[in-house]
Amino acid sequence: MKALCWMGVNDLSVEDVPEPTILNDQDVIVKVRASAVCGSDLHLIDGYIPAMRRGDILGHEFLGEVVEVGPGVRDRRVGERVVVCSIISCGRCRYCRRGLFSACDNGNAEPAAFESLYGYAGAGIFAYSHLVGGYAGSHAEYVRVPFADVGAFPVPEDLSDDEAVFASDGVPTGWMAADFCDIEPGHVVAVWGAGGVGQMAAAAAKLLGAARVIVIDRFPDRLRMVERELGLETLDYTRVDVREALRDLTAGRGPDACIEAVGMEAHGNGPQYAYDRVKQAARLEDRAVALREAILSCAKGGVVSVVGVFGSFVDKFPMGAVVNKGLTIRSAQQHGHRYIPMLLERMAAGEIPTAHLATHPLPLSDGVRAYDMFKHKKDGCVRAILHP
Ligand SMILES: NC(=O)c1ccc[n+]([C@@H]2O[C@H](COP(=O)([O-])OP(=O)(O)OC[C@H]3O[C@@H](n4cnc5c(N)ncnc54)[C@H](O)[C@@H]3O)[C@@H](O)[C@H]2O)c1
Ligand SMILES: [Zn+2]
Ligand SMILES: [Zn+2]
Structure with a gap:
């Protein structure tokens, strides 16, 4: 499949990469329909977050269709349209139970570097370096979503993809x-x-x-x-x-x-x-x-x-x-899981407008140009939304 990859500081490119597969019982695979750029990506592109590796797939703010579910998934179904929280949390540890989802004890699959920098590891984050799990991101055709019952939320019908995608992160x-x-x-x-x-x-x-x-x-x-x-x-x-x-x-x-x-x-x-x-x-x-x-x-x-x-x-x-x-x-990094269902309702009711943020809907193949516009705030770009 195609994916937008971090190849080095200020160096991105669309590459051919293997499709993700289910690795854990609670994973689903999502076919990406919309994936937004975010200010957080700029810190990776500019080289201020360590532990990125050449070839890492970017993108953490996304929405798509569930196409495969792991055997331990209870609530998500193939065919559902879901928006996925950018933070990866288990939903069960002492932090998740207190609503502190970005402090989750189990979301970060590679916690050692985070622990040595900050004392204790926080949750995983999609496409946010090997400090927070080294998870592949959503600027791709497909993405693996761990703990899908906790982090993937069905989207109300009245919201378009490019409106609802912001429930992931922004x-x-x-x-x-x-x-x-x-x-x-x-x-x-x-x-x-x-x-x-x-x-x-x-x-x-x-x-x-x-x-x-x-x-x-x-x-x-x-x-x-x-x-x-x-x-x-x-x-x-x-x-x-x-x-x-x-x-x-x-x-x-x-x-x-x-x-x-x-x-x-x-x-x-x-x-x-x-x-x-x-x-x-x-x-x-x-x-x-x-x-x-x-x-x-x-x-x-x-x-x-x-x-x-x-x-x-x-x-x-x-x-x-x-x-x-x-x-x-x-x-904090966002404790999104705590708010997303309530926010999707408010968005569907028109209380939180988001359509205006999606200034630049673009094909995934234009990902490099999208980040150039977003980084330099060209052409009034607030958010580019990449569509595979
Ligand atoms: N905590 C979280 O979970 C979380 C989630 C998403 C984004 N973020 C972070 O939020 C920040 C903003 O993200 P974004 O997507 O809106 O980024 P963005 O790049 O679109 O916007 C940042 C804005 O800050 C403005 N700015 C720069 N210096 C300023 C100053 N001195 N005073 C006032 N404004 C100034 C810029 O002009 C720009 O418009 C980033 O640091 C991002 O990493 C955090
Ligand atoms: Zn973000
Ligand atoms: Zn947890």
Whole structure:
């Protein structure tokens, strides 16, 4: 079959690879119908997540049809249209039982490197390196889905493939980010990043009761999209001083919660950004411009909810602000399984719009071009959806 493979840093290509087979009783094989690019892939392509190997198939945000089920699968059936959570979790361990699916003890089939880096291994993640299981991804004609009863969800008929595919990753990540914020009536929430994840976090914050949601980015087309599609306020960080603007918009208090949906490749200006770039090029730290700004902007007693992905260390981390303003920092890879059934219902009811995110539906054979457009934010690309 054809698949889009990681061949080295900034080197992708469509290759002929073997089709996946059932390896464990609880596996299903899914024939992919739609597979989205994601900001997380950029960290792999740019070489900031270690443990990728030449030939690894990319893609973790996907939807398709079940074509084969393992003997231990109870609920999934051949012919079903399913959306699959990007995180691979067993559903049974002490973490899954607490709803902490991305901390699953059994999803990562190659836990040693993760343990040596972070202490204890988390769940598996499709196509996210040999740190998190080395699973083959979904930018392919077929994909093997482990623990399918736990991670593959039937899709309501009224949602198209290109709308529902976001229930795999972007929508639940955004929802979790807002859920972490303990939003109360009257709260103001600021969101750094107007990509698919930031937009879905902003939409969730509004649905969870925020009085105002302010989204920060530098791309005019993304900011206009937030205003038009979600009806929310925006700030362009290249035009205003974000901390000052947020203070002005919140009667001098700062946002009650700040969501970081940018991650380790944040952009910025000035000497701090130059310092981050040099240190990141030497693989000594992650670029945390947006994270620092979120911490410094947040109101006293507020929550900083971090869903942007970080892999290593953050220099100049404003711990003094965390302690002395009494902030709570929450973060995780998405615990998607906890939210996806509820979110599919909300999406089908029209409460969470996603169709506008699918700016570039393309054939899988155009995968290299799709990532070039997405990485460089060309042609208004928010998400390319690859169709095998
Ligand atoms: N925790 C999870 O489970 C999970 C799931 C999916 C994605 N992610 C992460 O979420 C992040 C966003 O993903 P995405 O798909 O939306 O990516 P994206 O690349 O489409 O969007 C990121 C946006 O951040 C903006 N940005 C850069 N620097 C900024 C700054 N200083 N201030 C404000 N905005 C800034 C960029 O202009 C861009 O629009 C990534 O780090 C990704 O890895 C996490
Ligand atoms: Zn993702
Ligand atoms: Zn588990």
